[in-house]
Amino acid sequence: MPRQGSQNSSTGRRTGTRPGGKKNKRTKLLPDRVERFEIRISGAGGQGIISTGMLLGEAIALGDGRNVSQSQAYGPEARGGATRADLIISDGDIFFPECHEPDLLVAFTTEAYEKHAPSVKPDGLIIADESAVDIVMGNARTVKVPFIKLAEKEFGHPIVANIIALGFLATYTGIVSEKSIREAVEDRFAGTKYLDMNLKALEAGFKLGKEYAKKYPL
Amino acid sequence: MATQLSEIHEYLRWRKRFPTVWCAGCGIGTIMNNMLHAIHDLQIPKDDIALISGIGCSSRMPIYVDFNTLHTTHGRALPFAIGVKLARPEMTVIVVSGDGDGLAIGGNHFIHACRRNIDITMILINNSIYGMTGGQVAPTTPLGARAHTAPYGNIDPPFDAVELALAAGATFVARSTTYHIIQNINYIKKALQHKGFSVVEIISQCPTLYGRLNGIPDPRDMLLWEKENAVPLAKAKKMSPEELKGKIITGIFREDTQKPEYTEQVYELIRKLSKSNGGK
Amino acid sequence: MPLNRFTKDGHPIKFVQGNEAVVWGAIHAGCRFFAGYPITPSTEIAEGMARELPKVGGVFIQMEDEIGSIAAIIGASAAGAKAMTATSGPGFSLMQENIGYAYMTQLPIVIVDVQRGGPSTGLPTKLSQGDTMQARWGTHGDYTAVALAASSVQEAYEATIRAFNLACKLSTPVIVLLDELIGHMREKLVLKKPEEIHEEPRSFPTVPPEWYLPYDIPSDFIAHPSPFGEGYRYSITGLTHDRAGFPTSISAEITERLEALREKIVVHKQEIWDWKEYYTGDARILIVAYGSAARAARGAVEHLRRKRFKAGFLELKSIWPFPDGPLLSAAKHAKYVFVAENCMGQLIHPVKEALAGTHIRVVSVTRYDGHPLEPAQIVHAIKEEI
Numbered sequence: 006m007p008r009q010g011s012q013n014s015s016t017g018r019r020t021g022t023r024p025g026g027k028k029n030k031r032t033k034l035l036p037d038r039v040e041r042f043e044i045r046i047s048g049a050g051g052q053g054i055i056s057t058g059m060l061l062g063e064a065i066a067l068g069d070g071r072n073v074s075q076s077q078a079y080g081p082e083a084r085g086g087a088t089r090a091d092l093i094i095s096d097g098d099i100f101f102p103e104c105h106e107p108d109l110l111v112a113f114t115t116e117a118y119e120k121h122a123p124s125v126k127p128d129g130l131i132i133a134d135e136s137a138v139d140i141v142m143g144n145a146r147t148v149k150v151p152f153i154k155l156a157e158k159e160f161g162h163p164i165v166a167n168i169i170a171l172g173f174l175a176t177y178t179g180i181v182s183e184k185s186i187r188e189a190v191e192d193r194f195a196g197t198k199y200l201d202m203n204l205k206a207l208e209a210g211f212k213l214g215k216e217y218a219k220k221y222p223l
Numbered sequence: 224m225a226t227q228l229s230e231i232h233e234y235l236r237w238r239k240r241f242p243t244v245w246c247a248g249c250g251i252g253t254i255m256n257n258m259l260h261a262i263h264d265l266q267i268p269k270d271d272i273a274l275i276s277g278i279g280c281s282s283r284m285p286i287y288v289d290f291n292t293l294h295t296t297h298g299r300a301l302p303f304a305i306g307v308k309l310a311r312p313e314m315t316v317i318v319v320s321g322d323g324d325g326l327a328i329g330g331n332h333f334i335h336a337c338r339r340n341i342d343i344t345m346i347l348i349n350n351s352i353y354g355m356t357g358g359q360v361a362p363t364t365p366l367g368a369r370a371h372t373a374p375y376g377n378i379d380p381p382f383d384a385v386e387l388a389l390a391a392g393a394t395f396v397a398r399s400t401t402y403h404i405i406q407n408i409n410y411i412k413k414a415l416q417h418k419g420f421s422v423v424e425i426i427s428q429c430p431t432l433y434g435r436l437n438g439i440p441d442p443r444d445m446l447l448w449e450k451e452n453a454v455p456l457a458k459a460k461k462m463s464p465e466e467l468k469g470k471i472i473t474g475i476f477r478e479d480t481q482k483p484e485y486t487e488q489v490y491e492l493i494r495k496l497s498k499s500n501g502g503k
Numbered sequence: 504m505p506l507n508r509f510t511k512d513g514h515p516i517k518f519v520q521g522n523e524a525v526v527w528g529a530i531h532a533g534c535r536f537f538a539g540y541p542i543t544p545s546t547e548i549a550e551g552m553a554r555e556l557p558k559v560g561g562v563f564i565q566m567e568d569e570i571g572s573i574a575a576i577i578g579a580s581a582a583g584a585k586a587m588t589a590t591s592g593p594g595f596s597l598m599q600e601n602i603g604y605a606y607m608t609q610l611p612i613v614i615v616d617v618q619r620g621g622p623s624t625g626l627p628t629k630l631s632q633g634d635t636m637q638a639r640w641g642t643h644g645d646y647t648a649v650a651l652a653a654s655s656v657q658e659a660y661e662a663t664i665r666a667f668n669l670a671c672k673l674s675t676p677v678i679v680l681l682d683e684l685i686g687h688m689r690e691k692l693v694l695k696k697p698e699e700i701h702e703e704p705r706s707f708p709t710v711p712p713e714w715y716l717p718y719d720i721p722s723d724f725i726a727h728p729s730p731f732g733e734g735y736r737y738s739i740t741g742l743t744h745d746r747a748g749f750p751t752s753i754s755a756e757i758t759e760r761l762e763a764l765r766e767k768i769v770v771h772k773q774e775i776w777d778w779k780e781y782y783t784g785d786a787r788i789l790i791v792a793y794g795s796a797a798r799a800a801r802g803a804v805e806h807l808r809r810k811r812f813k814a815g816f817l818e819l820k821s822i823w824p825f826p827d828g829p830l831l832s833a834a835k836h837a838k839y840v841f842v843a844e845n846c847m848g849q850l851i852h853p854v855k856e857a858l859a860g861t862h863i864r865v866v867s868v869t870r871y872d873g874h875p876l877e878p879a880q881i882v883h884a885i886k887e888e889i
Contacts, residue, residue: 311582
């Protein structure tokens, strides 16, 4: 019989490599050396969820030079439906490329937030679009950020919310360096008319992340 | 006559492969002869010709002729031919197919080859029946005709291959019969010279199966039937549908040189892109 | 995407899907013809080939179905091109008749099958390894298949290059078995530099046309039918044929043809076999797996070794012809062999066959709900059994 679920997974669990342990105030979400760090980005089809995972993965793998596997799950719809991208970061080999219990969840819709927030590790972090959170869920801390509102207000396009979020992730959580994520975005949009808008959205994300880091430290 | 024979012999694998599998009185040999005369008249080198077929009586033709020959799977001659043409655009690619091979199992490939307008000549040999498997109903069997899988008479309305080719976008479409051999040679020559997808449907006789099952077992009678029922396109235009019932309209139905040819477009894109890529 | 990132020693690097890695593998192996039909989860291969092939002088065509796609690449191969198609379960099923044609006519082609859940339409966006046997026995008649596998994006690139080289060397179809996880997963891909890639060329005849036998049976049993248009006019047919390529019904010629088709793979099997061993030296417990299941198996064996179990892992990077030699050697000290698969158990059959003369207990570890096997599941299954 196939046995599913991951409660006893030894390789699926991070093994206390976080500097200083739990008691100390954490300075970094993603440690310098890690056996397994799980990120889940989730939302609806058409929100650029998989692109976000791709850009983040590229930045961490090629820019920051760490091992990353990025996989995804999506329904048959090209638009709408629930979509997620999973990233596993490791300084060793990645044996199972999907998240068991994310260390970091980024959620863009209520459906995604409510579905995945309960699975986040208690000492993990949830970053959710403020529109996605009706009732705070799960054991991990939820930080609400107005990505979509900002994208609409500043750029007139809700689609750049994910690029703002990428910038935010860099400065607020430190899981990716500003330089690497900027390179990934430049690479992706080089030679297109969208480059300028996306770089501006990224800068807006950097700025927002820094503000949040002061107001709501990790 | 003697010179004609030697002309044809040069194109046959006569040392190795004869006699053919075809029955006495079959029309396919006539069409092979007509095709070889057309090729000879146009002086296309044998090395430049790829003759491709699927499965069936007519699809045995490549075995007997001295070209680059590809005898493939049932119904799939056209996609194989598309692969050959696109990989070696300088080759003259000919597909020979039967009505079952080309219009039933290969019907989807047929309409898409017409749509693409790729420079391939298809000789569609229509004898209204499945010969190789022993006389089953074909997508061209007339209503009411008998076949071994239509023992009480056919109730499946037949395809008109010419109408199908025209509707699907082939740019050269012609029909002839095995009685009209000079016309056949001319149509095949025109088809080979045409840049684009060309279809020449040739109505042929199968005395062994179609003939015997439908009361015309003598191939001479079948040829005479072709002669009597063939109506040239110009004349057919003046006739009523009732008058045309059971007739074979022959002629060139379309010769369009305006529609872009597929292979040329593929290579135009390659030229454009490989230049901007530094020719790597 | 431009190639603008490099490793320190100058290799281009990308963060791409396994499917995109196949595209680069094919281009680097000299593939210049692709015909395909969209099907999840392999479509990115067709999209990548449509984008990249014309830049290097190659032809891309989207056909009307998978039968047309495989027919077109065999036609292109007959005309001398290195040709590939990519598909998934339902399309792979449709292609089977013509794959048999390519075995029979000894025309080199590469087929990438990005496996998804089945039977029938099954699970288009989820993984499976349910085509393991279809890759071996999918078409009718007697023949011997060649199939390679990959468990990472990097390996998908390398397996594709290898598939072209083997196809050209052995003049036969070569199947690359990926699965949805490997096809859609993104990882770092380090591309080879042109000078590092061995490109097996297509074979051309060396004798004058009048002496030429396209389907001769030489000592290595491989016939290399000449590409069309080279002045060697001959007959290619899917009918059982003699050495000149013409249909035959003579018993001796039929027997010799079928035996040559088998022998050409059998005598080269050691060259085809590809595998990787982990801790097999003293392994009492051996795990065997390929593709995405191999990732979980690696995790399981690392865990078991940490817990002082004498566990080892044999990762198969070629599936067919089945690498029985490497298996017997890796299982030398084994009491148990666990075959981990993302299907109800297909790879277990050749494993059992290879180990038939031993006292080793062969156990199946399976998962078939469309999700990848987990290391913990394999560890649990092993602990339950021993």
